Amino acid sequence: MSKIKGALVVVQGGGPTQVINASLYGVVKEALGRLDDSAEILGARHGIMGVLNRQWWDLRRQPEALWEEIRLSPGSALGSSRKMLNAEEADEAVRILNEKAVRYLACIGGNDSMDTANKLAAAAAEMDYDLQTAGIPKTIDNDLPHTDHCPGFGSAARYIAQSAIDLGTDVGTLPTPISIMEVMGRNAGWLTAATMAARQREDDAPHLIYVPETPLEAGRFLDDIQAVYTRQGWVVAAVSEGLKDEKGKAWSVPRSAAAADEFGHVLPGDVATTLAGLVSEKLKLRARSEKPGLLGRSSRLLASEVDRREAEQVGRFGLAWMLDGHSSFMAAIRRESDSPYQVSYFAVPLREVANVERTLPLDYLTPERNQVRETFRAYVEPLIGGALIRHARLRDGVAQAFQPVISCAS
Amino acid sequence: MSKIKGALVVVQGGGPTQVINASLYGVVKEALGRLDDSAEILGARHGIMGVLNRQWWDLRRQPEALWEEIRLSPGSALGSSRKMLNAEEADEAVRILNEKAVRYLACIGGNDSMDTANKLAAAAAEMDYDLQTAGIPKTIDNDLPHTDHCPGFGSAARYIAQSAIDLGTDVGTLPTPISIMEVMGRNAGWLTAATMAARQREDDAPHLIYVPETPLEAGRFLDDIQAVYTRQGWVVAAVSEGLKDEKGKAWSVPRSAAAADEFGHVLPGDVATTLAGLVSEKLKLRARSEKPGLLGRSSRLLASEVDRREAEQVGRFGLAWMLDGHSSFMAAIRRESDSPYQVSYFAVPLREVANVERTLPLDYLTPERNQVRETFRAYVEPLIGGALIRHARLRDGVAQAFQPVISCAS
Numbered sequence: 057m058s059k060i061k062g063a064l065v066v067v068q069g070g071g072p073t074q075v076i077n078a079s080l081y082g083v084v085k086e087a088l089g090r091l092d093d094s095a096e097i098l099g100a101r102h103g104i105m106g107v108l109n110r111q112w113w114d115l116r117r118q119p120e121a122l123w124e125e126i127r128l129s130p131g132s133a134l135g136s137s138r139k140m141l142n143a144e145e146a147d148e149a150v151r152i153l154n155e156k157a158v159r160y161l162a163c164i165g166g167n168d169s170m171d172t173a174n175k176l177a178a179a180a181a182e183m184d185y186d187l188q189t190a191g192i193p194k195t196i197d198n199d200l201p202h203t204d205h206c207p208g209f210g211s212a213a214r215y216i217a218q219s220a221i222d223l224g225t226d227v228g229t230l231p232t233p234i235s236i237m238e239v240m241g242r243n244a245g246w247l248t249a250a251t252m253a254a255r256q257r258e259d260d261a262p263h264l265i266y267v268p269e270t271p272l273e274a275g276r277f278l279d280d281i282q283a284v285y286t287r288q289g290w291v292v293a294a295v296s297e298g299l300k301d302e303k304g305k306a307w308s309v310p311r312s313a314a315a316a317d318e319f320g321h322v323l324p325g326d327v328a329t330t331l332a333g334l335v336s337e338k339l340k341l342r343a344r345s346e347k348p349g350l351l352g353r354s355s356r357l358l359a360s361e362v363d364r365r366e367a368e369q370v371g372r373f374g375l376a377w378m379l380d381g382h383s384s385f386m387a388a389i390r391r392e393s394d395s396p397y398q399v400s401y402f403a404v405p406l407r408e409v410a411n412v413e414r415t416l417p418l419d420y421l422t423p424e425r426n427q428v429r430e431t432f433r434a435y436v437e438p439l440i441g442g443a444l445i446r447h448a449r450l451r452d453g454v455a456q457a458f459q460p461v462i463s464c465a466s
Numbered sequence: 467m468s469k470i471k472g473a474l475v476v477v478q479g480g481g482p483t484q485v486i487n488a489s490l491y492g493v494v495k496e497a498l499g500r501l502d503d504s505a506e507i508l509g510a511r512h513g514i515m516g517v518l519n520r521q522w523w524d525l526r527r528q529p530e531a532l533w534e535e536i537r538l539s540p541g542s543a544l545g546s547s548r549k550m551l552n553a554e555e556a557d558e559a560v561r562i563l564n565e566k567a568v569r570y571l572a573c574i575g576g577n578d579s580m581d582t583a584n585k586l587a588a589a590a591a592e593m594d595y596d597l598q599t600a601g602i603p604k605t606i607d608n609d610l611p612h613t614d615h616c617p618g619f620g621s622a623a624r625y626i627a628q629s630a631i632d633l634g635t636d637v638g639t640l641p642t643p644i645s646i647m648e649v650m651g652r653n654a655g656w657l658t659a660a661t662m663a664a665r666q667r668e669d670d671a672p673h674l675i676y677v678p679e680t681p682l683e684a685g686r687f688l689d690d691i692q693a694v695y696t697r698q699g700w701v702v703a704a705v706s707e708g709l710k711d712e713k714g715k716a717w718s719v720p721r722s723a724a725a726a727d728e729f730g731h732v733l734p735g736d737v738a739t740t741l742a743g744l745v746s747e748k749l750k751l752r753a754r755s756e757k758p759g760l761l762g763r764s765s766r767l768l769a770s771e772v773d774r775r776e777a778e779q780v781g782r783f784g785l786a787w788m789l790d791g792h793s794s795f796m797a798a799i800r801r802e803s804d805s806p807y808q809v810s811y812f813a814v815p816l817r818e819v820a821n822v823e824r825t826l827p828l829d830y831l832t833p834e835r836n837q838v839r840e841t842f843r844a845y846v847e848p849l850i851g852g853a854l855i856r857h858a859r860l861r862d863g864v865a866q867a868f869q870p871v872i873s874c875a876s
Contacts, residue, residue: 071640072636072639072640099860102639102641103641113860113862118861122858122861125858126858126860128857129635129857129858130632130857132639133639133858133859133860134860136640136641137641138641139641218767219761219765222540222760222761222766223761225539225540225764226481226482226540226764229478229482229543229545229546230481230482230541230546231512231546231548235759235760326739326755329739344759344760345736345757346757346758346760347756348756348757348758348761349645349754349755349756349757350633350637350645350754350756351629351633351756351758351761354635355629355632356632356855356857357628357768357855358767445767447535447538447540447766448532448536448538448539448543449539450509450523450525450528450536450544451527451528451529451532452523
């Protein structure tokens with residue numbers, strides 16, 4: 057089989073995940089195997105900005121052993137950006153790629169990156185430049201459509217579910233009885249919902265889960281906290297950073313305009329701080345907040361092996377499919393079965409995914425909209441990749457009714 | 467050798483650590499070996515409140531295999547409290563212990579617990595009740611005097627140093643170039659300083675470290691951030707939750723009185739949120755904050771094996787020393803050498819540690835008070851217990867000067 061000529065450029069866009077470099081590894085390994093030795097394999101530095109600035113990594117010149125390390129490393133190995141291309145810039149980027157005789161473009165990213173890939177494909181088509189494009193999905197938010205789930209989500213889900221277990225073990229024995237844990241995810245509650253995997257018993261954290269797909273009124277929130285506190289004396293709630301109230305106003309701490317990126321996204325967050333303050337003030341209960349933030353997508357120790365393997369495979373599939381002659385698609389994952397967990401890979405047209413956000417279906421929520429139903433467990437548990445660490449508790453000789461020995465300042 | 471008669475009560479106080487139950491394990495194992503089978507071994511439920519409420523765990527009735535799990539579990543297995551005993555309550559607690567024929571009391575905790583142990587010893591002495599007391603140190607804050615370091619600190623240091631590495635790997639490739647990471651420690655900067663262990667190269671995170679032992683003025687902070695940003699295009703700063711400004715005012719988000727515990731400690735925190743907001747507003751740079759909070763003391767995966775071993779040993783030593791006839795002391799760790807790292811255990815009088823806080827010596831700081839000197843590395847690295855996970859970076863063919871390809875909203 058003769059090898060394929062033509063250079064490849066790889067781009068990583070948006071926020072990293074624990075396994076975004078496993079996808080890069082998959083793309084590069086597949087390219088090394090199938091492209092002619094004369095074909096350049098380039099990485100754009102800092103996302104699409106690297107193309108516009110003509111700043112490249114020579115991915116052929118990285119040592120073999122380094123790739124095994126890169127595969128396991130968090131962060132975007134190529135560097136990332138959140139640059140939004142206007143029509144002129146898209147044309148300019150395509151001209152630069154054409155100038156370098158680039159035939160293949162692989163964009164590893166989320167919604168915005170898929171939009172960028174789509175724009176570049178369109179701009180190239182208008183110039184009669186035969187540029188083939190493939191989108192490789194990546195997002196901890198799990199909000200890309202048509203794919204069963206997104207690489208990056210399973211690892212972030214593993215991190216946050218394990219964190220909910222750990223936090224519950226701490227708070228459950230603590231004189232500060234309320235903790236609000238903030239979870240990433242601007243508009244989609246998939247990751248926040250994933251904390252339900254921490255729960256095996258009624259009193260396991262998180263006792264309350266709030267996703268951005270449904271508004272959270274202050275009164276309802278306080279009633280929920282009070283009810284759990286009255287029942288068992290302590291509460292862990294998981295809240296999405298994108299939570300809004302019944303008027304559509306974000307619960308996050310207001311930020312200056314400097315917090316917005318070029319896509320116009322304002323940095324969300326500090327919702328947990330605000331809600332913990334509300335509990336202290338209104339319920340007179342000692343409440344605190346935790347916000348692991350970016351740690352939730354950069355912990356190698358808490359990555360999911362299933363997710364890492366799929367991230368690599370989806371990269372390999374995307375590249376192979378493009379080299380087989382397809383273009384303007386996103387590689388996607390189809391779940392063949394839950395148990396045993398099995399997947400296959402397929403392609404969806406980029407125009408069907410660009411800028412489309414898939415949020416959490418509301419029927420995964422309980423009627424009270426403060427907890428996730430058990431039906432979600434079959435979806436999320438295989439992605440987390442193996443059992444979470446459960447902590448031991450001392451055993452009682454006799455069953456004891458709850459006694460509020462925790463002292464609270466009034 | 468005849469076995470010792472007389473019941474033992476164990477108390478855990480204050481916030482848990484990743485290894486507080488390794489100390490419990492050490493105490494209980496030593497007690498099982500040396501106390502007569504007729505002697506009760508009890509755990510007070512929820513700290514000293516368990517004594518006042520006569521709520522006990524029967525620690526003899528826990529299965530052998532469970533102890534091996536408890537040893538590894540975060541959270542306070544006995545339950546904790548922050549109850550501050552007044553004189554009347556101290557008398558009452560001692561009466562209850564006397565009534566149960568308790569001869570030995572082991573308090574696993576920090577400054578406040580040492581104070582409680584000291585009060586109980588004094589109250590017992592006044593009643594001519596021969597109660598022997600031992601304090602077993604435990605605090606992630608590392609602020610107990612006379613001991614080289616405190617069990618719990620090494621594990622929290624491992625967690626936060628690894629987190630700084632992970633965060634730096636993410637932020638360094640990201641279009642949001644500033645992250646402020648908040649670290650626990652009300653008045654003592656030991657744990658915040660421990661993030662320096664993440665650094666091997668000049669551009670490794672955290673680039674700036676601020677401890678509560680020295681005030682942080684807004685102007686100086688913004689100048690520091692701007693200088694690092696100008697130099698390399700991104701910044702990770704580690705800040706203590708207890709940071710104050712030059713007027714002594716806390717940088718944390720103001721809280722209602724409900725956030726105070728019975729020792730009058732107001733929950734600190736959300737300093738990072740405030741400082742990130744300041745950077746966004748004044749420097750017009752996209753800044754965010756991370757606050758792992760309690761996750762930093764409850765992660766079993768990121769515990770230090772050295773710390774866990776010492777936590778057990780200090781528990782064993784404390785109990786053995788008490789059974790040998792000593793009382794009113796805190797078990798402590800003496801560092802015999804840095805390399806090879808070796809320690810021994812000794813006792814200090816409780817009255818010399820109760821309510822004494824050991825803060826970070828200022829000569830560990832650089833003259834600019836925004837970074838920790840390399841002299842601290844020899845102190846902290848052995849406690850972290852083994853190498854941290856370093857992440858790989860792609861290699862350049864040629865050295866490149868820094869080019870600010872990161873786009874920032876203005």
